[in-house]
Structure formats: C-alpha cells, structure tokens
Amino acid sequence: MANAAAFSGAYVSNLGPSVEGFLLPAGDADGAFFWEGTAQGELRIQKCLSCGHLRHPPRPMCPRCRSVQRGFDVLSGRATVWSYVVPHPPLLAPYSDLAPYNVIVVSLDEDPNLRFVGNLVSGVEGALNEIDPESIRIGEPVKAVFKKFSRADGSEQTLPFWVRAS
C-alpha cells in the first residue's frame, strides 16, 4: 500500500551522536519519512506515485519516469545478506571499542536491488560485535528490528538493525 507523501519538509540538521557516542543520521527533507517510519517500527521505502517504482536512498525525482510525486510503501523487513565487512581500528569511538564488529549490506526481499547498510545482531539490544563474523554467510535470510537511541539533548532516533530469520 502506498501512503501519500508525508514529508515534514523541514531539513533535519545534525543533532549529534547518541549518548553512547554512536553516529546518528543527519537527516534531510527527502529522508524524513524513513526516520519517522523507523520510530514506528516500520521499514518504509520511497515509492514513485506515478509509475510505482521503489527507490532508495530517497530523492526528489523518479529516475524511471521523472515524476516528483512520491510517497512510500511499508515493506516486510525481510532481506538477505548481500555482503559484509569486519572493520578493525583505527576507527572512531565508540566503534573502535567494539571492533572487530560486522557491517552488512542486505537486499530486500521485495526487490533485491533495494539494499540497506546495517549490522547483524542477535536481538534488538545486541551489540555490533556479538555475532561471530566467521558465521555470517552471503545469502542468509535476515529481518529488520528497530532500536531507539537517545541524544544528550533528549531527542530520540530509531535505527534499523538486522537479526537472523529462521
């Protein structure tokens, strides 16, 4: 189901990292609907309201039909691992404290050319480094979970993470 465009229109500035020091998105008007969705536990993907093409990352114009009429679909959050890396220092804190950890790219089930960068964790409270990287397999099924972070100013931001789907 395509929701009508629900853009705040406001440019969301870089409000700073989480209280733990993790980088949080410095959103823009184009991506605002996505982060509004994660706060509600939804994985929203931008949809062209003229031709139906799904696209990510969000942007003003559909590259297929050049329409600027845009909304989003709420997707299942089911995906497969497309690739992964295991970063080692030098890194920024607090990532360096967790290294080596995993970063994965997933392909969404609804369209494998829609991909997201995230982390494979054991559960919504799981750390970036608790899955043995040796156990990660390209092609393994995963699904989205949503974790809320707080900033020092009290504002909140919810990010998608990925857990193994059986």
Added chain:
Amino acid sequence: MSPAVGFRDATAIAGIAQTEFAKHLEPSEAELACQVIVAACADAGVDVSEVDALCSYTMEATEEVDIARNIGCGEITFFSQIGYGGGAGCGVVGHAAMAVATGQAEVAVAWRARKRGSGPRPWTNTSTQLHVPGQWTRPAGLLRPVDEIAMLTRRYMHDYGATREHLANVATAVRSHANMNPAALMYAKKMSREDYMAARWVSEPLCLFDNCLETDGALACVVVSAERARDLKHPPVYVHAFAQGLPPEHQTMVNFYNDDPLIGPAWACARRLWANADFGPEDVSVAQIYDAFTPLILLSLEGYGFCKRGEAGPFTDDGNLEWGKGSLPVNTSGGGLSEAYVHGFNLINEGVKQMRGTSTAQVESAETCLVTSGEGVPTSALLLRR
C-alpha cells in the same frame, strides 16, 4: 568517424614535476603547489607567464586565484575543477587538453598538492559526512573509504571466486616497482607474499597492504598543442584520448543501490575512451591504474577490457602485472600503494615518464600507456602515446 578525432593527439604533455614525497613536508599545500607548477613549466621549457589555463580537483586546497598571483601568471582564460576526489585526476588533465585543443588556452597546467600524510583523515570529520549518502551508512560503523570498498570486494570475491592471493598479486607487484624507484616512499621496503598475508586487518577482507599510503606531496604537468610540444625540450607525450564516466544510479563510494553494484564508473569511462581511440586494450604497453585499494585494480582491469568480467583475479597470476615479467606491467612507479598517495596524480606523471622512456621501471619500447583515476567514484582515464 568519431567526433573526438579532432582531439586525438592534438595536445601533448610537455612538462612534469613532483615534489619530494614524505609522511610530513614542512611547506604548506599552497607553497608545494606553486613550486611544483613552476618546476613543471621549467621541465617543459615554457615560461610561467605563458600559463593561461589552470585545472585541478575540487578537493584542492589552493584556488586558481591564489596560484595565479603567486606564480606570476598573465591572463588566465580557462580554469576548471573536477570533483570526486581520486576520480578526478585524469579528468583534470583531460580538461586541460580540451582547453588547448579547442583554443581556449595555449599553456594549460594541471596539478594536485596534498598533505594527506600529516593532515587529518577526512573520514574522522563527523560533522560533514552524515548527510546523503552518509546517513544511510555511517551510523552502522561503515566509517572509512576502506570499509566501503571492502564491502564491494567481499561481494566480488563471492561472485567470482577471487581470493586474497589475487589481492596479494597486486600488492606485491606494485611494491616490487616501488623498490626500483628511489622517489617512492617504499623504495627500501620489500614486501613478500608472506608479509602480505601476515599484515593486520583494516577492514576484512582487506588488510593493511591493500591500502594506499598516507603522503604529503605535490605533482603537476603542462599541456600544450602537439605542434608546440614538438619544439620543446622533451619528446611530446600525446594525449591520445580522454574520457570521464558516471554510470546510471551511481553513488560515490557506497555504490550499493543499483542493479549491479560491481559495474562501477570504469565501465562507462572505458566505453567512451576506447570509442575515441584508434587502438584498444590489447595495444596498451603499460598501465597506471588507480590504486587507493588493491581491489580497485581488479575491477579496473575488467572495466577497461583487459580481461572478461570476473577474470581479473587469475589475470594477475604468474606475475602478469610485474615489470619484466608480465603482459601488462601496472603502476610502474609504485602507485598509490607504494610510491605516494597524491590522489593518483603520480600515476599520470609516471605514464608520461614511460612514454619518454625515463621510468625507473621502464617498459621496453613502450608505445602507449593507459592511466586511470579512481574506480568506485565518478572517474576518468587517459590514453597517452609517444
């Protein structure tokens, strides 16, 4: 007939210069830039006051106005900057050549001065890099260029069976060339396959020796018409063809969001380059391939048509990229991996040296040289010939 036929061999690189390469140089980037441009003009045998075109990278710290009033230029009638970091280099020289070929200028200078050795690592700046596309990648801890390229590399290895042995082929071949070049930072440091395999991880599957150096240094070259070049000090090194490439739905460095992320800008750039040339990959004597990371050489070998898709790993076997041994000697000065990392400009000057016959790893009777800029970002390439 290709419309580019009027450009083909119409200009030549007549002068080159480089500063010392080091982890730390005292002079500012502006001072290094001015010194190296003046030296390139001297190498060409043209007076600095004749320079009327200035071309560089958007990431260059010193703007044209500052260069011009320092080095004592007359009237500048063409200036341009190209974006996308390491993708820019060959494009900068290409724009200089186009300016001369189309009569916008007569003596064009292209340059890059960078204190990447002693300056900050760009990825440590968290205030500027969290917008598009960083908001989709950096919170997950995909922080550095090496992490972004490692992601593509893992998938490439999975799809085509490439291994760390192939990456080691690249790293050791390029290092062996640096060991022949006294100007290279790694001139005195040998690297064996065992050294490569024992190196610490930076971002698995990439280790320390899959990464370029961090260098202070500057380079420049001077482009004039082919006719003018024939009257100057050195034999002309002709700019045979030039191309830039930005493929559909590409995202710089984090090219994960289209149908085929492993087909990068090199493919688009190569199609235009070969279409505009009167020779093909099989006629290339020596190649200087952008090497901020070893896997970029594998991807570029495929993109520029030296082997089929997925076959770059085996293409590097049996020393095939090594001077005196292989069918395609690559990065004969030591490249970004082992000579200096100055956003790929040292690859351009090394291409000129090969065509002059003055490389420290000179390929015998080399007639043609491919030089490429960064794969994984909007890119560019040059075909040089003597």
